[in-house]
Amino acid sequence: MSNRACVLQPGLQTTVQDYPGRVGFWRVGIPPSGPMDSLAFRLANLLVGNPPGAAALEMQFTGPTLRFEAAATVALTGGDCGATLAGAAVPHWRSLDVAAGQELRCPALRAGARAYLAIRGGIEKAAVLGSRATFPRGGVGGEALAAGASLGWPDTDPPRHGWRVAPGRIPHYAGEIDVAITDGPHVDWLDETGRATFLGAAWKVSGQSDRTGVRLIGPKLSFSRQAIDKPPEHGVDPSNVINTGYPIGGINLCGDTPIILPFDGPSQGGFITPYVVASAAMWKVGQARPGQILRFTRVPVDAAIELRRALEVRASALSLQRVADGAVE
């Protein structure tokens, strides 16, 4: 019997992703895609004994209902989606055994914006441009899952039983989110007041946010002379600049609206980038719900690199323990 799960309900936007995604095509405008929260994603894979970047599911706000036609070992991480297996509640952040014929429901996230489901062996999907990640906006790597679709995975060695993420290593997604940022290429296009306003404000995540951009609602920012008194080819608005490449995680200022550009964002455009989210903090942005508050802490580039080094450790097997063992922290 083949390893197969049927998608009974697709959820709001459930996509197959891998990590780090489709890297190397930014020059021609194809984004890397991949998980919005790479920390939870990698831990889900490690829990079932997959390589951390293996193809797995990302669900957004409302997850899918899957009927497993074959036994599997799976793990759920990320926002708590109130999952049930054959009608009984199941925990996140640990490996789970699913029997053939059982239904896994992931109804709605109570906190966070995204949850992840890894299946031991990794989800089978043809690679496009070297990756199994899905870029729904551009139709690269297919679309979000639809009802009636089916997921397959290869045969593997017998599963390793009973792994979980150490309780002290499980992130919390509720409340205000502190996000480390560094200066961006156009930080000096804001004046001193504008920079202080940006760094001091409580920024609310807009409902108009998705994998291509996370829009922020907050105070109006003020600009420096070079944003106002500039050669005409930069455009009329103070936030306009001659089209330039956008860093992933860049906080783009679009008129008065800051937009964080995540892994499905545009590669270039005519807006300034005063700040850039530290790569180690992007998973927090990926879990921010509409209405939730983000506060930014400015750090030097060296500190952002150290944060990334620490995240690589946190997203590794060092964060796992056997369920029977005591907590490590």
Add this chain to the structure above:
Amino acid sequence: MLTTEQIASRPDPSTAPTEAVDGLRILPAGDRFVLLELGRRMELALNLRAIQLADRLLEPGEPGLIETLPMFVSVLVHYDSLALPPGRLEGLVRAAWRELTSAEDVTLPSRLIELPVFYLDPWTRDCVAEYSRNIRPIEDDPAYVARVNGLAGPEAFVRLHSATQHWVGGVGFYPGLPDMLPLDPRCQFSVPKYNPPRLWTTARAVGVGGGFTSIYPMNTPGGYHLIGRTPVPIYSLDTRLEAFRHQATLFRPGDRIKFRPIDRAEYDWIEREVDAGTYRYLIWDYDLFSLSRYRAWAASLGAPTGPAS
């Protein structure tokens, strides 16, 4: 969410004067990117330098240097800061820049690509008509573009637009989308962009905005005026097509595009070839573009050289 404001803001270079190439600025862009700014004026010389620098940085195969993205006057560098410390990257950039700027002329390999275009086609006319009905009443795009450029009518604009090679200054925003400027100073134009932008655009539509021409790789929102449609994809995952066997996008920065006007019968014929996977793109890849020779030629025309010089 990526919105239409992003398109509406694309800058208008048509009023840009020129100035000498100035210094390189290495600007911070987080812990995985730096932005190399070559100047703050729109000029062809800086774009050539940006493309050269973007390519040169990749040549040694430096571990940790992931990719580079040249745009009009800047290069975005994507690197792995755990493998390549920022200080070392800065040294590589400065060395490459010194080497490039020591050359007297700026020369660049530049492909010439012929692209068939059905100007004034029925599909983009429908797209404009729908905007006019639902969003804001406007005159048809080709008529408007001709009028604001002091031309007799749409056909006159088609002649102007198809008489020049168009320089691809940058690619991106959407997959494979080119930003092109006319190289022949006699064929320059300028047109305001849509306000508000369109909610959708015919896939493979050719549009003009500011002094630029662009092609919509797929159905997306848009702010450029639509003047025609090409039957051939500029972005495709169909590897049966020779042009997409090794990459998913057709254009590269530094390409020159010549639009060849076609009629409905030829459009349909080419479309069938594309569908069958047998269409062969016309691409000539043996020219070196020389800035000094281009400038001398443009000056010999006796007309003002304008923004593309």
